[in-house]
Amino acid sequence: MIKHSEINNIELHAKLKSKQILFAGNQKLKIYGRLDCASGKRMLKSNRVFFSDENEALALQYRPCGHCMRQAYLKWKHETI
Numbered sequence: 001m002i003k004h005s006e007i008n009n010i011e012l013h014a015k016l017k018s019k020q021i022l023f024a025g026n027q028k029l030k031i032y033g034r035l036d037c038a039s040g041k042r043m044l045k046s047n048r049v050f051f052s053d054e055n056e057a058l059a060l061q062y063r064p065c066g067h068c069m070r071q072a073y074l075k076w077k078h079e080t081i
Contacts, residue, residue: 001060003027004048015050023051025062032057033065040065 002021004012015021016035024040025032027049033040040048051057054064054072064072 001025001056002050004045004050007050012050020052021050022053023057025049025051025057030062031065032062033068037065037068039067 002015004024007015012021022035023032024035024037026040026043026047028047032051032054051060051062063076066073
């Protein structure tokens with residue numbers, strides 16, 4: 001997990017371009033989603049974290065976004081009930 005506040009723009013762009021970062025999350029809400037998610041784009045930089053893959057986010061107990069990852073969210077919701 002990489003905190004957005006702890007990475008500079010050049011390094012961030014390099015990791016995005018090389019696909020080392022595939023998902024972003026909200027550290028306070030413990031939600032992760034795709035980089036192009038409208039909900040994710042609205043979050044504060046201080047709350048934003050980045051993940052290399054879904055497994056990393058799930059291992060840190062983040063849940064899928066209900067907007068951009070609907071199927072994964074419904075599966076997660078069904079498993080937690």
